[in-house]
Amino acid sequence: MPVNVTLIGLGHMGRIHLSKLCTFEGITVSGICDIDAARARECSEQYSVPVFPGYQEAIDSATCAVIATPTESHYSIARQCLERGVHVFLEKPITVSPGEARELVDMARAKGLVLQVGHLERLNPALTRALASIKKPLFIETRRISPFTGRSTDVDVVLDLMIHDLDLVLSLSRGIVKDLSADGICFATDRYDTVNARIEFSDGCVANLTASRVAGHRERSITIYEEKTTFYVNLMQGKLVTVTSTGNEKTDITEYICEQMDPVKDELLQFIMAAAGNCAPSVTGMDGLKALELANRIRDHIAGKHGAAH
Numbered sequence: 001m002p003v004n005v006t007l008i009g010l011g012h013m014g015r016i017h018l019s020k021l022c023t024f025e026g027i028t029v030s031g032i033c034d035i036d037a038a039r040a041r042e043c044s045e046q047y048s049v050p051v052f053p054g055y056q057e058a059i060d061s062a063t064c065a066v067i068a069t070p071t072e073s074h075y076s077i078a079r080q081c082l083e084r085g086v087h088v089f090l091e092k093p094i095t096v097s098p099g100e101a102r103e104l105v106d107m108a109r110a111k112g113l114v115l116q117v118g119h120l121e122r123l124n125p126a127l128t129r130a131l132a133s134i135k136k137p138l139f140i141e142t143r144r145i146s147p148f149t150g151r152s153t154d155v156d157v158v159l160d161l162m163i164h165d166l167d168l169v170l171s172l173s174r175g176i177v178k179d180l181s182a183d184g185i186c187f188a189t190d191r192y193d194t195v196n197a198r199i200e201f202s203d204g205c206v207a208n209l210t211a212s213r214v215a216g217h218r219e220r221s222i223t224i225y226e227e228k229t230t231f232y233v234n235l236m237q238g239k240l241v242t243v244t245s246t247g248n249e250k251t252d253i254t255e256y257i258c259e260q261m262d263p264v265k266d267e268l269l270q271f272i273m274a275a276a277g278n279c280a281p282s283v284t285g286m287d288g289l290k291a292l293e294l295a296n297r298i299r300d301h302i303a304g305k306h307g308a309a310h
């Protein structure tokens with residue numbers, strides 16, 4: 001069966017997706033669209049792909065859809081795709097509300113369609129290398145900070161950036177969330193731009209997460225502490241450093257550099273293969289829902305402290 005992929009939303013992420021999709025063999029980019037008609041035309045000319053005035057028309061000729069619009073529109077666009085029998089790759093966060101996400105998950109399941117979410121760090125080769133050795137995390141520390149870009153301000157930093165790390169932490173921990181505390185600061189927008197959260201799991205693991213979109217530099221890292229080994233992953237550089245206790249107050253430090261990192265390409269390839277029935281998606285709609293539920297617990301906790309919802 002031919003694989004016809006449509007791409008909805010041609011902003012920062014959408015154009016990255018388009019540049020990858022156009023290199024895949026055996027698939028056709030059957031159409032693209034954006035409410036910014038000039039942007040859509042420009043991309044259509046650059047990549048020689050058909051352009052449609054709206055996503056309803058773009059879906060008509062598609063078997064798969066990649067949705068990279070602002071989060072507040074994810075639910076309505078994904079829902080229409082699923083209703084029309086189209087497999088969906090949805091950028092993170094899955095939706096604004098868990099109720100919407102649950103509906104999409106149920107609809108995809110009932111129709112036997114793939115619903116994959118763009119938590120691309122799961123495919124980071126430095127992390128997957130670490131995962132092969134990680135047994136029982138005791139502490140997890142994540143940092144995801146960037147200078148202000150002005151993008152994704154329709155959501156706060158928990159849904160914008162921290163959601164990636166919530167997905168990672170949930171995929172690493174063997175327990176369920178027992179308790180959490182968090183705080184946040186509004187800085188450049190009227191939503192939380194910097195948030196720190198501490199999550200305690202029922203198996204004793206504690207995760208400490210910091211996300212900021214108003215920092216002075218860019219950093220994406222996760223450190224996983226186990227009884228005898230520490231795994232530091234620089235997610236941007238694809239670098240893994242392990243520190244192992246060798247006894248007698250001595251440690252061994254080993255560094256691995258993973259080359260050829262292209263997580264967006266990898267997640268899209270996996271989506272296409274999952275839609276063809278050749279594998280399971282790396283990050284399912286249910287994973288996206290769980291990360292969103294935890295994100296909302298953090299946001300509610302902060303709002304409860306400050307007496308306002310952001």
Ligand SMILES: NC(=O)c1ccc[n+]([C@@H]2O[C@H](COP(=O)([O-])OP(=O)(O)OC[C@H]3O[C@@H](n4cnc5c(N)ncnc54)[C@H](O)[C@@H]3O)[C@@H](O)[C@H]2O)c1
Pocket residue numbers: 008009010011012013014033034035036039055068069070071073091092093118119120151152160
């Ligand atoms: N996976 C990642 O690492 C990552 C990184 C950045 C952004 N994102 C996610 O990607 C999504 C888009 O973010 P962005 O930074 O590309 O935003 P952006 O503002 O740069 O682009 C969004 C685009 O969608 C278009 N659009 C809006 N509503 C539309 C509609 N109804 N139909 C068609 N087009 C529409 C806009 O005109 C714009 O071109 C967000 O959900 C964001 O959270 C993911």
